[in-house]
Amino acid sequence: MIWLTWRQFRVQALVTLGALLLLAGYLAVLGRQVHTAHADALAHCAGHDTCAALLGAFADHYRLPTELLGYLLLAVPGILGAFWGAPLIARELENGTHRLVWNQSVTRGRWLAAKLGVVGLLSLAVTGLFSLLLGWATGPVTAVIGNRFEPDVFAASGLAPLGYTAFAFVLGTTAGLFCRRTVPAMAATLLAFTVLQVATPALIRPHYETPVHVSVPLTADLIGHLTKIGTYGDIDGLRVPGGPWLVTTTPMLDPTGNPAGHAAWFQDCMNNSSFADLPACLAKGNLHVDITEQPAARYWTFQYAETALFTALAALLAALATWRIRRRLT
Numbered sequence: 001m002i003w004l005t006w007r008q009f010r011v012q013a014l015v016t017l018g019a020l021l022l023l024a025g026y027l028a029v030l031g032r033q034v035h036t037a038h039a040d041a042l043a044h045c046a047g048h049d050t051c052a053a054l055l056g057a058f059a060d061h062y063r064l065p066t067e068l069l070g071y072l073l074l075a076v077p078g079i080l081g082a083f084w085g086a087p088l089i090a091r092e093l094e095n096g097t098h099r100l101v102w103n104q105s106v107t108r109g110r111w112l113a114a115k116l117g118v119v120g121l122l123s124l125a126v127t128g129l130f131s132l133l134l135g136w137a138t139g140p141v142t143a144v145i146g147n148r149f150e151p152d153v154f155a156a157s158g159l160a161p162l163g164y165t166a167f168a169f170v171l172g173t174t175a176g177l178f179c180r181r182t183v184p185a186m187a188a189t190l191l192a193f194t195v196l197q198v199a200t201p202a203l204i205r206p207h208y209e210t211p212v213h214v215s216v217p218l219t220a221d222l223i224g225h226l227t228k229i230g231t232y233g234d235i236d237g238l239r240v241p242g243g244p245w246l247v248t249t250t251p252m253l254d255p256t257g258n259p260a261g262h263a264a265w266f267q268d269c270m271n272n273s274s275f276a277d278l279p280a281c282l283a284k285g286n287l288h289v290d291i292t293e294q295p296a297a298r299y300w301t302f303q304y305a306e307t308a309l310f311t312a313l314a315a316l317l318a319a320l321a322t323w324r325i326r327r328r329l330t
Contacts, residue, residue, distance in 0.1 A: 012084060016126055024133055027069075031137030034062055038140035059144040066138040070156035073130055077164035078193045080123045085172020086185035088115055089325075093180045108325045116318060120169050127165040131157070148299050149245035151201035158303040163310030168193045170317040177324045200306070208305040211247050211292045218252065220283040245294035252287045260287055 041058045045051030089112070135157055147153050154160065171192060176185040216222075254260040269281035294302070 016122075020126060020129060023130065027133040027137045030062075030065060031133075034137060034140055037061070038144075055144045059141050062138070062141045063145070066141045067152070069134055069138065070152055073127075073134055073156040073161055074152060074197070076127055076130060077161060077168040078190055078197075080126065080165055081168030081170075081172035081193055082186040082189045084119055084123055085169040086176045086189050087182045088119060088173050088176060089321075090176030090180060090182040090185045093176070094182060109322055112322060112325050116170065116173060116321075120166065123165050123169045124162055127161045131161045146296075148296075149294065149302075151205075154201070154205075154302070155197065158300070159307040160303055160310075163307035163314075164193075164197070166314040167196075167310040167317070170314040170321065174317045174321045174324070177321050204309070205302065205306065206247060206294070208302050209294065209298060211294050214291050214293060215288050216291055218283065218287040218289060220279040223279040223282050223287075244296045246291055247294065248292040250290040252282075252289060255286050255288075260285060 037058050041054040042051075045054045142148060142153065142157070148157065155164070168189065172185065172189040175188045175192075176182065179185040179188060251259045251261060252266075254263065260266045263285075265285060266282070269278060269285075273281045
């Protein structure tokens with residue numbers, strides 16, 4: 001069964017291998033450039049006060065290819081589920097070749113297990129290699145930006161893509177069993193996977209662990225950063241050192257815990273201070289913000305939890321597919 005499955009699937013596998021080799025070549029070149037530029041930035045800023053500016057310029061230069069490649073990795077599990085998983089059984093049912101196979105000595109369960117095992121492992125290998133190469137090539141950029149918890153970055157790094165791939169592939173196979181037609185199964189797979197990918201960061205991921213509450217003093221440096229990029233008050237905008245996931249933030253608060261925006265001294269700073277002097281003026285008020293966050297140290301805990309979640313969903317779908325195929329299908 002393994003050899004037969006490979007023969008049926010070898011064209012798709014070889015085409016994907018060729019594409020993966022081309023992508024690996026590009027990532028090797030990009031990674032070399034990124035690591036060299038990162039080392040140069042660190043070397044030039046050693047012992048000077050320009051480190052943040054140099055590293056920021058480095059990250060900005062490579063931000064676009066990093067984001068585009070991340071989006072590509074986000075799409076890979078869904079593509080594999082739709083184009084590898086959905087036709088795996090649906091095409092056999094459409095063409096009627098399942099009748100010949102199921103009249104042989106191989107049981108339906110073993111036939112399904114062989115297909116899921118061979119093609120599923122290949123799909124995991126494709127995603128795993130892509131994720132590994134991307135993590136190496138763009139790792140310094142992600143480290144400088146410090147945004148590993150952002151939904152698109154989180155889903156395109158670490159172990160999570162493997163869980164997504166396992167789920168999407170088995171989802172496609174199961175959809176093919178129930179739809180019995182390749183194109184509807186592909187559409188159903190893409191739709192279900194996309195909906196779950198959109199819903200997970202908002203509805204599921206925040207609840208892996210209870211967030212913690214911290215108070216962050218607003219120093220002149222931090223206020224300067226916020227005023228320069230104009231993102232204060234945006235939940236995803238306030239960048240606290242360490243790269244935590246900010247769930248909620250409060251307005252600027254004074255030492256008594258009241259919003260400082262309407263205080264006379266605050267308005268005086270805003271109206272009478274130059275752009276360069278504004279952070280120092282505001283910092284004199286001992287301002288702070290109260291933040292609800294998922295600490296940066298929980299990144300790998302969340303990766304393990306999400307990978308386990310999608311792997312468990314894949315196992316449930318595999319059990320459903322096994323139950324379905326053992327019933328009488330004509």
